[in-house]
Each structure stands twice: as C-alpha cells, then as structure tokens.
Amino acid sequence: MHDSLKDRLLQKHIVNGVGVFYYYNNFMVSEIDQGAKIELDIVLKISDEFTKKYYSFDNPFVYIANRIHSYSLQPTVHFEAKKHLPYVKGYAVVTYDAINTKIATLEQSFLEVPTKVFDNLKDAVHWSDQLIAKR
Numbered sequence: 001m002h003d004s005l006k007d008r009l010l011q012k013h014i015v016n017g018v019g020v021f022y023y024y025n026n027f028m029v030s031e032i033d034q035g036a037k038i039e040l041d042i043v044l045k046i047s048d049e050f051t052k053k054y055y056s057f058d059n060p061f062v063y064i065a066n067r068i069h070s071y072s073l074q075p076t077v078h079f080e081a082k083k084h085l086p087y088v089k090g091y092a093v094v095t096y097d098a099i100n101t102k103i104a105t106l107e108q109s110f111l112e113v114p115t116k117v118f119d120n121l122k123d124a125v126h127w128s129d130q131l132i133a134k135r
Contacts (some may be wrong), residue, residue: 005022005024005029005121005125008024008025008125009024009025010022010023010024011023011024011025011054012050012054014046014050016046018032018033018036018038018042018046019031019032019033019036021046021050023050023051023054025059026059026060026061026062026128026129026132027061027062027063027064027125027128027129027132028051028054028055028061028062028063028064029064029066029121030063030064030065030066031066031068031069032065032067032069032071033069033071034069034070034071035069035070035071036069036071036072037071037072037074038071038072038073038074038077039074039077040074040076040077040080040081043077043080043081043084044080044081044084047081047084047085051085052085055085055087056087057086057087059087060087060088060089060132061087061088061089061128061132062088062089062090062091062092062127062128062131062132063088063090063091063092064092064093064094064121064124064125064128065091065092065093065094065104066094066121066124067093067094067095067096067100067104068096070100073107075106075107075110076110078091078107078110078111079110079112082111082112082113088113089113089114089131089132090113090114090115090116090127090128090131091111091113091114091115092115092116092117092118092124092127092128093107093115093116093117093118093124094117094118094119094120094121094124095117095118095119096119101117101119104117105117114131
C-alpha cells in the first residue's frame with residue numbers, strides 16, 4: 001500500500017466497484033475511484049459486507065478517507081453511517097489540493113465524531129492512534 005503504513009499489519013484489502021479499502025487493526029483507509037458518486041446505499045453495503053467483520057464496540061476504529069482522486073459524496077451519508085457504525089471513533093480526511101481541503105472542512109459540520117483534515121496519510125494514521133488510545 002503506502003510507505004507510511006509498511007509497519008502496520010494489513011488485515012484485509014478490498015477492491016470493489018467504487019474504490020479500494022484497506023482494513024488495519026484500529027483504522028481503515030479508503031481510496032475512492034475518480035468520479036465515483038458515493039451515496040448511502042454504497043456506504044451501507046460496504047459496511048455490512050466488510051467493515052462490520054473487522055470492527056466492533058470491543059475493537060473501535062477511525063475511518064481515514066485518503067482522497068487521492070476526486071469524487072462526490074452525499075454529505076448526509078455521514079449521519080446514517082454513524083448510526084450504522086456507532087463504534088467509529090473519528091474521521092480523518094487526507095487531501096492533496098486546496099479545493100478538496102475546503103470540501104473536507106465543510107464536511108466536518110456533518111460529523112458527530114472527532115474529525116481532522118490532513119495533507120498526508122502518515123499524520124492521519126498517527127492521529128487515529130491517539131484517538132483509539134483515548135478510548
């Protein structure tokens with residue numbers, strides 16, 4: 001995957017019709033495909049098929065959106081996703097340009113968990129470690 005994660009144990013790597021998902025012990029990283037349109041049905045399908053198999057109240061996680069591509073996300077997805085995955089402890093977004101940073105900053109108002117925008121994956125993973133350690 002990424003050099004910043006080479007010392008982490010990758011539990012599962014999923015490639016599906018909207019992107020690539022990497023499942024680690026206490027965090028997951030998504031890399032959504034260019035031009036994808038993410039709506040609630042897609043989020044719930046990924047959650048039911050994969051995410052719930054790796055995380056629980058006994059093993060909470062931080063979601064890291066590594067936005068290497070541009071895609072659209074229905075903002076209200078965040079409300080429903082939190083109801084469906086109540087053991088999400090945080091939401092990090094890694095952006096690589098000013099436009100996506102502004103979008104990610106606006107999305108923060110839709111989230112009920114700690115959120116932060118980063119410019120690199122390494123810092124996002126470090127932040128997720130800190131959140132999980134506080135549980």
